[in-house]
Amino acid sequence: MTDAATLNAVLNRIDANMPQAVTRLQALLRIPSISTDPAFAPNCRAAADWLVRELQDLGFDAQTYDTPGHPMVVGQAGADQGPCLLFYGHYDVQPVDPLALWHNDPFDPHIEETPDGAVIRGRGASDDKGQLMTFLEACRAFQAETGTLPARIKVFFEGEEESGSPSLVPFMGTHADLLSADLALICDTGLFQGKTPAIVTMLRGLLGEEVVISGPTKDLHSGLYGGAAINPVRVLVKIIASLHDDTGRVTVPEFYDDVEELPDAMRAQWQALSFDHADFLGKVGLSQPAGEQDRTPLEMLWSRPTCEVNGIIGGYTGDGFKTVLPAEARAKISFRLVPGQDPHAIRDNFRAMVRAMLPADCRVEFLGHGASRASKMATTAPAFEQARQALSEEWGCAAAFVGSGGSIPVAGHFKTVLDMDAMLVGFSKDDDQIHSPNEKYDLKSFHKGIRSWARILARLSA
Amino acid sequence: MTDAATLNAVLNRIDANMPQAVTRLQALLRIPSISTDPAFAPNCRAAADWLVRELQDLGFDAQTYDTPGHPMVVGQAGADQGPCLLFYGHYDVQPVDPLALWHNDPFDPHIEETPDGAVIRGRGASDDKGQLMTFLEACRAFQAETGTLPARIKVFFEGEEESGSPSLVPFMGTHADLLSADLALICDTGLFQGKTPAIVTMLRGLLGEEVVISGPTKDLHSGLYGGAAINPVRVLVKIIASLHDDTGRVTVPEFYDDVEELPDAMRAQWQALSFDHADFLGKVGLSQPAGEQDRTPLEMLWSRPTCEVNGIIGGYTGDGFKTVLPAEARAKISFRLVPGQDPHAIRDNFRAMVRAMLPADCRVEFLGHGASRASKMATTAPAFEQARQALSEEWGCAAAFVGSGGSIPVAGHFKTVLDMDAMLVGFSKDDDQIHSPNEKYDLKSFHKGIRSWARILARLSA
Numbered sequence: 003m004t005d006a007a008t009l010n011a012v013l014n015r016i017d018a019n020m021p022q023a024v025t026r027l028q029a030l031l032r033i034p035s036i037s038t039d040p041a042f043a044p045n046c047r048a049a050a051d052w053l054v055r056e057l058q059d060l061g062f063d064a065q066t067y068d069t070p071g072h073p074m075v076v077g078q079a080g081a082d083q084g085p086c087l088l089f090y091g092h093y094d095v096q097p098v099d100p101l102a103l104w105h106n107d108p109f110d111p112h113i114e115e116t117p118d119g120a121v122i123r124g125r126g127a128s129d130d131k132g133q134l135m136t137f138l139e140a141c142r143a144f145q146a147e148t149g150t151l152p153a154r155i156k157v158f159f160e161g162e163e164e165s166g167s168p169s170l171v172p173f174m175g176t177h178a179d180l181l182s183a184d185l186a187l188i189c190d191t192g193l194f195q196g197k198t199p200a201i202v203t204m205l206r207g208l209l210g211e212e213v214v215i216s217g218p219t220k221d222l223h224s225g226l227y228g229g230a231a232i233n234p235v236r237v238l239v240k241i242i243a244s245l246h247d248d249t250g251r252v253t254v255p256e257f258y259d260d261v262e263e264l265p266d267a268m269r270a271q272w273q274a275l276s277f278d279h280a281d282f283l284g285k286v287g288l289s290q291p292a293g294e295q296d297r298t299p300l301e302m303l304w305s306r307p308t309c310e311v312n313g314i315i316g317g318y319t320g321d322g323f324k325t326v327l328p329a330e331a332r333a334k335i336s337f338r339l340v341p342g343q344d345p346h347a348i349r350d351n352f353r354a355m356v357r358a359m360l361p362a363d364c365r366v367e368f369l370g371h372g373a374s375r376a377s378k379m380a381t382t383a384p385a386f387e388q389a390r391q392a393l394s395e396e397w398g399c400a401a402a403f404v405g406s407g408g409s410i411p412v413a414g415h416f417k418t419v420l421d422m423d424a425m426l427v428g429f430s431k432d433d434d435q436i437h438s439p440n441e442k443y444d445l446k447s448f449h450k451g452i453r454s455w456a457r458i459l460a461r462l463s464a
Numbered sequence: 465m466t467d468a469a470t471l472n473a474v475l476n477r478i479d480a481n482m483p484q485a486v487t488r489l490q491a492l493l494r495i496p497s498i499s500t501d502p503a504f505a506p507n508c509r510a511a512a513d514w515l516v517r518e519l520q521d522l523g524f525d526a527q528t529y530d531t532p533g534h535p536m537v538v539g540q541a542g543a544d545q546g547p548c549l550l551f552y553g554h555y556d557v558q559p560v561d562p563l564a565l566w567h568n569d570p571f572d573p574h575i576e577e578t579p580d581g582a583v584i585r586g587r588g589a590s591d592d593k594g595q596l597m598t599f600l601e602a603c604r605a606f607q608a609e610t611g612t613l614p615a616r617i618k619v620f621f622e623g624e625e626e627s628g629s630p631s632l633v634p635f636m637g638t639h640a641d642l643l644s645a646d647l648a649l650i651c652d653t654g655l656f657q658g659k660t661p662a663i664v665t666m667l668r669g670l671l672g673e674e675v676v677i678s679g680p681t682k683d684l685h686s687g688l689y690g691g692a693a694i695n696p697v698r699v700l701v702k703i704i705a706s707l708h709d710d711t712g713r714v715t716v717p718e719f720y721d722d723v724e725e726l727p728d729a730m731r732a733q734w735q736a737l738s739f740d741h742a743d744f745l746g747k748v749g750l751s752q753p754a755g756e757q758d759r760t761p762l763e764m765l766w767s768r769p770t771c772e773v774n775g776i777i778g779g780y781t782g783d784g785f786k787t788v789l790p791a792e793a794r795a796k797i798s799f800r801l802v803p804g805q806d807p808h809a810i811r812d813n814f815r816a817m818v819r820a821m822l823p824a825d826c827r828v829e830f831l832g833h834g835a836s837r838a839s840k841m842a843t844t845a846p847a848f849e850q851a852r853q854a855l856s857e858e859w860g861c862a863a864a865f866v867g868s869g870g871s872i873p874v875a876g877h878f879k880t881v882l883d884m885d886a887m888l889v890g891f892s893k894d895d896d897q898i899h900s901p902n903e904k905y906d907l908k909s910f911h912k913g914i915r916s917w918a919r920i921l922a923r924l925s926a
Contacts, residue, residue: 038784097786103682165784206687210785219749220565223899224772225668225870228800229764231745232754235773236708243705246698283693287681288825292694302691310686311697312788317775318796322500322627323672323833324559325798325871326774326899334780336787338690363750371785408687409787437685437788 037094072161080151091134092163136451166372191428207339210371304405374411499556534623542613553596554625598913628834653890669801672833766867836873
């Protein structure tokens with residue numbers, strides 16, 4: 003139970019302590035916790051340890067938990083009564099390549115003035131270190147102002163979100179009591195069109211597959227063998243080129259069989275958002291939606307499944323030219339999935355399709371990189387309306403229920419493993435360049451994000 | 465004019481001095497003269513300087529000549545009368561990646577006993593340092609035994625053969641007097657089926673093209689943009705997949721219009737060679753010819769044009785997974801050309817075809833990597849029969865006139881720029897792994913190659 007005067011005092015304290023909050027975020031951003039590259043495992047552990055110390059400073063009973071991959075961080079604190087809320091974030095970040103395109107060291111975060119206001123720039127500023135710190139800073143202000151938190155709060159940070167979260171579900175299963183709560187809060191999403199606060203109610207799932215095609219036992223000279231020997235790059239590109247038809251639809255068998263069509267009510271709600279797709283694409287140098295030709299851009303992004311190539315390599319790729327027929331070629335392919343689609347069935351059908359296209363003398367190896375279903379949130383729970391009101395107050399405009407093209411598998415896991423609903427609130431912007439060079443987070447997002455969580459906690463504990 | 469006794473003395477001297485010859489070859493192989501990578505430019509110069517010193521030791525008037533790229537080496541020596549012969553070789557080598565597949569340092573050459581005899585293993589052992597040294601060692605034996613050479617000999621070594629020879633034709637044009645001779649000798653080809661000495665009378669040309677497709681102004685998150693934003697990797701693979709039809713024929717417009725069909729007499733001669741394609745492909749783990757379905761393997765390799773992908777890269781290619789839509793994707797594509805085909809016309813048609821397939825919001829950039837016509841040799845010149853007899857004597861079996869799938873553009877340039885015929889004699893084997901890890905050269909090839917050149921020089925000067 004938080005009265006208006008207390009909330010005001012908490013908000014004022016947040017405003018007054020912004021410089022220190024930025025300094026703390028910079029300290030976390032300096033740790034290069036790239037989870038997908040084993041070379042950075044010690045840095046991932048350093049980030050986890052840093053968070054434990056922060057939580058302990060805030061009065062949390064917190065510690066790391068080892069996993070076969072990077073450690074989990076779990077802490078709890080707060081009132082003995084009222085709701086129990088579990089906040090989730092991830093302390094790991096994406097790789098930084100191509101490093102040459104960064105204007106500054108990705109792990110030396112600095113404040114930069116831009117025409118749209120000040121930003122903090124560095125890998126993880128927006129995804130997800132800046133976002134997770136909004137919640138910790140809101141807790142810090144409550145703790146400092148009231149000596150406690152307005153609800154029983156658990157925090158849960160993982161370090162494998164950017165690398166398929168292999169340890170997440172097993173950890174949830176073996177630590178169900180530690181993690182159980184009335185509602186999960188997740189801060190890994192954005193403002194709608196960069197200005198409207200939003201609660202994400204629909205997320206795509208993700209299936210990652212690496213395909214390795216091999217042919218000759220070694221690289222061959224394209225003059226001595228070209229014309230007679232099979233080229234694995236040609237085999238691979240032919241397979242990839244066949245994954246879409248001319249209308250942009252994915253050709254994997256049964257891919258669309260279980261896709262749920264968007265309910266009319268939600269389509270109407272999305273249309274009311276007046277999404278500016280020309281601006282959305284224009285900001286990245288594009289003019290035309292490139293997906294399924296019979297869908298609106300917002301439908302493509304939020305409610306339709308995709309198949310994309312995230313990486314391909316084969317043969318000589320350095321400077322100059324090398325007349326080689328490579329022994330092997332590989333591609334990383336991902337599918338974004340929507341409600342109804344079963345990632346395991348799609349994986350099976352995809353692999354069978356690839357195997358069926360394989361010519362004589364070639365072999366294929368598959369490496370799985372995660373498989374998660376899409377999520378739909380239970381927006382009728384009262385907490386969703388309470389959070390919507392808190393966000394509307396803070397941002398001075400009506401907060402929206404939106405979809406998201408991204409995949410946050412943990413939202414689905416909270417439901418299936420721990421039977422908890424999840425609410426996704428976040429403050430990133432489309433131009434934050436997450437997963438790209440020169441990632442940034444607006445200081446306004448950071449500041450109003452902290453204030454937003456303070457208001458949400460006050461509402462949820464009322 | 466070399467009499468039989470003199471030739472025998474020269475051959476005996478070659479046999480006696482083999483250990484020193486191997487030591488000299490090892491010294492040259494230790495220089496990492498990778499021409500395609502600018503980082504190795506000083507090493508290319510070091511290899512050129514090494515050759516100049518060797519030539520001067522042999523009594524040649526020799527020096528390096530600077531070019532915009534790597535230096536040329538030219539030297540001359542020998543009798544004032546008799547024919548003037550120009551020997552060509554290249555001192556540059558291919559890159560060594562993937563380095564992990566080498567069993568030893570590629571630039572620390574060592575002698576290794578194998579079931580097929582002793583070999584010297586290292587980058588360039590066969591292509592082309594070992595081969596070019598066969599000629600120098602033959603000259604050395606003549607010089608030591610007779611105090612001169614049996615003909616007027618020029619040597620011409622370039623350092624850009626593995627990177628498209630950009631300086632070659634301009635250098636030939638401005639140094640025509642320096643290089644002019646009655647016949648060019650080239651040692652960059654192999655024994656037929658690893659045992660029959662051969663003179664190559666037909667070589668494919670080579671057109672190298674690098675295609676760079678770009679779309680969004682930066683790498684994008686495949687969740688936030690996937691389905692609406694265009695993916696340059698998908699655009700590139702669709703283009704590459706369209707370069708061949710289902711029967712293996714290249715689809716570039718007018719590609720086959722000027723292809724000369726193989727003369728019946730040559731087809732008959734090739735059939736008489738009893739080429740063992742099962743063994744040829746089996747040695748590299750393949751079982752079926754993968755080219756045009758209505759051609760024999762030897763026709764595919766020696767007389768039919770090809771289009772191959774030599775390298776492709778786009779997006780995230782490191783360990784793990786990154787859900788990125790890359791801003792750019794690139795491929796290195798080469799065409800092997802046969803007599804009649806014009807590389808410049810094919811380049812134009814290829815580029816027009818790619819541009820025509822480019823979707824909205826994508827751009828394409830082309831980087832040219834060399835364009836050379838195929839060559840047919842004037843086998844009716846007496847020198848061809850003299851060399852064939854010399855080779856037959858040395859190897860104890862009838863030497864063959866053969867084709868080659870590789871491209872040695874210099875052979876064509878000698879004709880078009882300097883109006884000289886070229887004769888290609890070489891001693892490499894199909895299993896030499898040129899352009900691949902663990903390249904080697906049989907010591908038997910090296911030894912009998914030196915002896916072969918001694919016999920050829922004796923015949924040509926008779």
